[in-house]
Amino acid sequence: MSDVLTEETKSAAHLLEVESLVKEFGLRRGLAERIARKQVAPHRAVDDVSFTLDRGEILGIAGGSGSGKTTLARCLIRLIEPDGGAVRVDGIDIRAHKGAELRELRRRMQMVFQDPYASLNPRMTIGAALHEAGKVHNRPGSENEQAFVSRLLGLVQLTDRIAPRKPRELSGGQRQRVSIARALAVDPELIIADEAVSALDVSVQAQLLNLFLDLREELGVAVLFISHQLAVIAEVADRIAVMQKGRIVETGTTQDVFAHPKDEYTQALLRAHPHPDPRMRFVAN
Amino acid sequence: MSLLEIESLRIEFPGEDEERLVAVKGVDLAVEQGEVVGLVGESGSGKSLTCRAVMRMVPEPGAISAGSIRFDGEDVLSLGTSELRDFRAHSVGMIYQNPFGSLNPTMRAGAQIAETLKVNRGLSNKAAKVESVALLDRVGIEDPERRYRAYPHELSGGMCQRVMIAIATASSPRLMLADEPTTALDVTTQAQILKLLAKMRAEEGMAMLLVSHDFGVIAQACDRVAVMYGGHIVETGPVETIYHEPEHPYTRALLNSVPELDSAGNVQRRAALAGHPPELSDFIPGCVFAPRCEHAKQDCAGIEMKLEKVGADQESACPVRPYAEAGARSAERAARVEA
Numbered sequence: 001m002s003d004v005l006t007e008e009t010k011s012a013a014h015l016l017e018v019e020s021l022v023k024e025f026g027l028r029r030g031l032a033e034r035i036a037r038k039q040v041a042p043h044r045a046v047d048d049v050s051f052t053l054d055r056g057e058i059l060g061i062a063g064g065s066g067s068g069k070t071t072l073a074r075c076l077i078r079l080i081e082p083d084g085g086a087v088r089v090d091g092i093d094i095r096a097h098k099g100a101e102l103r104e105l106r107r108r109m110q111m112v113f114q115d116p117y118a119s120l121n122p123r124m125t126i127g128a129a130l131h132e133a134g135k136v137h138n139r140p141g142s143e144n145e146q147a148f149v150s151r152l153l154g155l156v157q158l159t160d161r162i163a164p165r166k167p168r169e170l171s172g173g174q175r176q177r178v179s180i181a182r183a184l185a186v187d188p189e190l191i192i193a194d195e196a197v198s199a200l201d202v203s204v205q206a207q208l209l210n211l212f213l214d215l216r217e218e219l220g221v222a223v224l225f226i227s228h229q230l231a232v233i234a235e236v237a238d239r240i241a242v243m244q245k246g247r248i249v250e251t252g253t254t255q256d257v258f259a260h261p262k263d264e265y266t267q268a269l270l271r272a273h274p275h276p277d278p279r280m281r282f283v284a285n
Numbered sequence: 286m287s288l289l290e291i292e293s294l295r296i297e298f299p300g301e302d303e304e305r306l307v308a309v310k311g312v313d314l315a316v317e318q319g320e321v322v323g324l325v326g327e328s329g330s331g332k333s334l335t336c337r338a339v340m341r342m343v344p345e346p347g348a349i350s351a352g353s354i355r356f357d358g359e360d361v362l363s364l365g366t367s368e369l370r371d372f373r374a375h376s377v378g379m380i381y382q383n384p385f386g387s388l389n390p391t392m393r394a395g396a397q398i399a400e401t402l403k404v405n406r407g408l409s410n411k412a413a414k415v416e417s418v419a420l421l422d423r424v425g426i427e428d429p430e431r432r433y434r435a436y437p438h439e440l441s442g443g444m445c446q447r448v449m450i451a452i453a454t455a456s457s458p459r460l461m462l463a464d465e466p467t468t469a470l471d472v473t474t475q476a477q478i479l480k481l482l483a484k485m486r487a488e489e490g491m492a493m494l495l496v497s498h499d500f501g502v503i504a505q506a507c508d509r510v511a512v513m514y515g516g517h518i519v520e521t522g523p524v525e526t527i528y529h530e531p532e533h534p535y536t537r538a539l540l541n542s543v544p545e546l547d548s549a550g551n552v553q554r555r556a557a558l559a560g561h562p563p564e565l566s567d568f569i570p571g572c573v574f575a576p577r578c579e580h581a582k583q584d585c586a587g588i589e590m591k592l593e594k595v596g597a598d599q600e601s602a603c604p605v606r607p608y609a610e611a612g613a614r615s616a617e618r619a620a621r622v623e624a
Contacts, residue, residue, distance in 0.1 A: 058552075064471040171561045172328075201327035201498065206542035206557035213554055228472065231501075231544035236552060255550025272476035274501030276543045278524045281505055282476060 015189055015222050016053040016076075016109075021046055021085035023068075023075050045071040046082070047246035055189065056216055058223040060237030060254065062230055062269065068246040069226045073194050076224075077109050078102070089190075107137050110183035114195035116175035119182075120167040126153075126178050127163030133185035152181040155218070156211060173204035180211065184219070191215075192224045197232060209235050230273055234258060242266045286358055287315040288492050289339065289460055294352035296334050296343055298565065306565045308347065309334050310516040313592065316460065321486060321493045323503035323524065326513035327539075327562045335513070336464050336496045340379055341369060356460070374405040378453030382465035384445035388437040394448045395421065395433030398455060405456045420451040425481055443474035447481065454485060461485075461493040467502060479505050500543050504528060509598075512536045515563045515573030517590045522599030529613045532601040535574045537608060572603070580607040 024042040033040055045068045053059050063069050075082040078094060087094045094105050113119045121129055127149045134142035142148050150160050156177040167175055176196060183191055193212070197205045213236060215221055227233050233240055234254055241251040242263065250263040261267045271282065296309035309331040316322045324332040337343055339354055341361060354361040356376060364372055381387050389397055398420055399413040408416060414433070421429035424447040437445055446466065453461060463482070467475035483506065485491055497503050503510050504524055511521040512535065520533035531537045538558040560577045563569060569576060571586035578585070582605060592600040595609075 064473065171564075173561050201562060202500075202542045202544075203327060203539060203558040204561055205544070206555045207559070209544070210554040210557055213552065229544065230472070231546050231548075234546050234549035235544045235555070238552065253550060254552075258546055258549035268473055270546070272473040273546060274472075274475065274479070274499065274505045276500040276504050276528060276540065276545065278504040278528055282480070 014052040015055045015057075015090060016224075017086070017088040017091075018052070018076070019050050019086045019088070021049045021072070021075055021087060022083045023071055023080065024083050044246050046075060049085070049243075049246070049248055051241055051248060051251060053190065053222055053224060056220045056222055057239065058212070058216060058225055058237045060233030060240040061224065061226045061243060062228070062233055062240055063243035064228065064269070066245075067243040069228075069243055070194055071246075072243070073111065073192050073224065073226055076192060077106050077111060079111075103137075107186045108188055109190045109192060110186060110188040111192045111194060112176075112179050112183050112196045114199055116172070116179040117167065119179055120175065122167055125164050125166060126170075130163075130178070130181055130185050133182050137186045139186055148185075152185055155184055155215065156181040157214075171204075172200055173207060176200065176208060177211065180208075180215075184215070184221075188221060190222045190224065192226070194226045195228065196225075198227060198229065205232070212236055230258070230269055242269070288318045288320075288357060289314075289316040289494070290353075290355045291315070291335070291339070292353045292355075294335060294338060294354065295350045296331070296338060296347055297350045298347045300566065305350075308516055308565055309338070310590070311352070312513075312516075312518055314511055314518065314521075316492050316494055318459070319486070319490045319492050320509065321495060321507045323507035323510040324494065324496045324513060325498065325500055325503045325510055325539075327498060329515075329562050329565065330513040331516040332496045332498075332513045333464050336462050336494055339460075339462055339494065340373060340377060342379075375456050376458055377460045377462055378456075378458040379462040379464070380446065380449045380453050380466045382468045384442060384449045384469070385437060387449055388445055390437050392436075393433065394435050394437060394440060394445075398448065398451050401452050401455045416455075417451075420455060421448070424448070424451045424454075424485075425477070426451075441474075442470050443477060446470065446474075446478055450478075450481065450485070454489070454491070457489060457491075459492060461491055462496075463493060464496045465498070466495070468497070468499070475502070482506060500528075500540060512539065515569065517573055517602060518592060519574065519590075519602045520600065521592065522596065526596065526599050530596075530599075530608075531614060532595045532599065532606060532608055533574075533603045534578045534580050534605075534607060536601075537614060538577075540614060574603075580605055 023046040024044050026042045027040045029040050049072060061069050074080045076087055089105050089108055097105060130149050130152050131145045134148055149163050153160055153162055158177050197208045212223055225237055237254050240254045240257050241248045244265045250257060250266045261270055291312060291314040294309055294312040298306045298308060300306040312335050324335060326332045334343060338349055343349060395417045398417040402408045402413040402416050418429045418433050421432055426432050426444060426447050467478050486493060495506055507524050510524045510527050511518045514535050520536045527536060531540060541556055542558060558577055563573060571588045575581040575585040588604055590602050592602050595601045
């Protein structure tokens with residue numbers, strides 16, 4: 001099976017191609033609509049979204065709350081089922097596959113969430129959690145648990161001493177590093193980081209941003225970096241896509257978009273950015 | 286005399302086996318009439334607790350174990366129950382991070398403002414309603430008559446925070462305590478709320494103690510800033526000076542970690558501070574920042590955390606002063622960007 005997938009692979013130009021992706025959520029009808037037997041138009045959380053992501057590239061997805069960033073991320077790995085469009089990994093449409101093939105596609109795209117507390121099993125040691133992920137996907141090297149775990153912890157710059165501990169014994173930054181290590185356990189080509197650094201203190205946030213840059217360099221992994229903070233995206237991303245109301249309203253290199261934003265919403269976001277330099281205040285005192 | 290004077294404030298929590306966990310370790314802070322002072326720091330630095338202590342609202346089982354807090358010369362810590370209620374009603378207003386959580390979900394937004402006006406200012410039902418609508422209008426809520434009748438769940442986060450601000454300013458307090466008031470809001474809404482607070486300040490001459498983990502928010506709103514780390518204020522001064530010429534190694538490292546828009550198109554690793562902020566149960570002798578500090582010397586474990594004057598209006602708790610000759614941080618940053 002995986003041989004078939006790798007053969008298709010070579011032809012595709014982009015690692016990830018998203019084409020006209022749509023996700024709608026039905027709304028509950030209010031009393032008035034029920035009495036009038038009126039239908040309510042569904043809410044389009046992701047509305048005709050298309051973009052591409054190359055190998056080793058970091059693409060930032062920006063937007064306010066409710067703009068559809070997270071729904072988009074979840075549709076990419078079919079954590080929620082898209083209603084239309086296509087998601088292709090190396091040219092293979094993830095919506096056309098199921099079972100073992102879907103599992104293999106999902107292995108190649110791993111997610112890291114905002115809250116590592118919620119994504120790590122509190123009763124499993126860090127070592128066991130990392131090893132299990134490798135074992136499930138039959139990763140080479142996973143036969144030797146100790147060496148496997150040690151390599152992963154090394155990748156995220158943690159010491160082996162962490163392995164016998166439980167998630168609650170770690171700091172927030174350490175836990176998030178473990179979540180990243182868990183994602184790396186299955187040798188993904190793409191990491192989808194959904195607000196992965198948003199809950200961390202700025203000093204720890206800077207460490208984690210550096211880690212993403214290191215991983216890209218060492219492993220060639222691509223990152224879809226979702227954040228509501230434009231400045232965080234500016235620190236790591238090569239390109240940015242700005243989302244508003246489920247649509248991508250602007251896309252380009254971070255340099256171009258931040259220097260010459262064309263869309264009104266992007267301009268509003270940039271204007272509202274609280275610059276840490278007091279000389280650049282938008283609030284006149 | 287300053288409007289608010291906090292001296293040697295100490296806040297403790299009971300730990301395991303009779304152990305005392307000290308969250309705030311001798312904080313000195315003053316807020317002048319009409320001044321906006323920022324408290325910035327990472328999680329666990331004690332900034333929120335310091336702010337809450339002013340209202341005597343340190344969450345149980347924590348308690349203020351030493352120090353004094355004076356508001357307009359009056360000792361806040363010795364106020365009796367009714368005096369304390371009076372103080373909270375008229376002298377200070379407070380807004381929090383989570384506006385949904387601070388409003389009563391079963392009461393209409395307007396009624397909650399009116400209630401405050403009736404209790405605090407003794408207005409009649411009718412007068413309270415008229416005044417509430419006027420307050421909603423003043424905090425920038427469109428169609429205030431209709432919003433008066435809305436329940437909190439019918440309002441957006443930004444609007445709820447505006448309602449909170451209306452309640453907090455209903456009796457024209459002389460000091461506003463704002464604990465992460467924009468952290469839960471979208472960046473565009475955050476900008477609106479910061480502008481509103483600046484407007485209230487200009488119109489009312491209200492002083493403010495603004496707590497935030499985000500130096501950007503502090504820089505937008507404050508005249509002066511105090512940087513907290515591990516329960517201590519490590520540096521304080523005018524916000525411009527602190528941003529451009531921070532003296533304390535923690536302040537400098539913190540500011541160097543703040544993500545900036547100018548980095549766009551020039552992706553590179555930051556000189557990140559290693560390790561993580563101390564936990565309450567960590568006991569660090571001497572300078573609390575020494576374990577993470579690149580300039581730490583052996584003596585640092587023996588020094589007392591005390592603010593010393595380092596400039597016209599700037600104080601730092603670092604006796605080593607590694608940056609005394611370094612000049613502005615922005616020059617350093619510019620050099621790094623070019624390199």
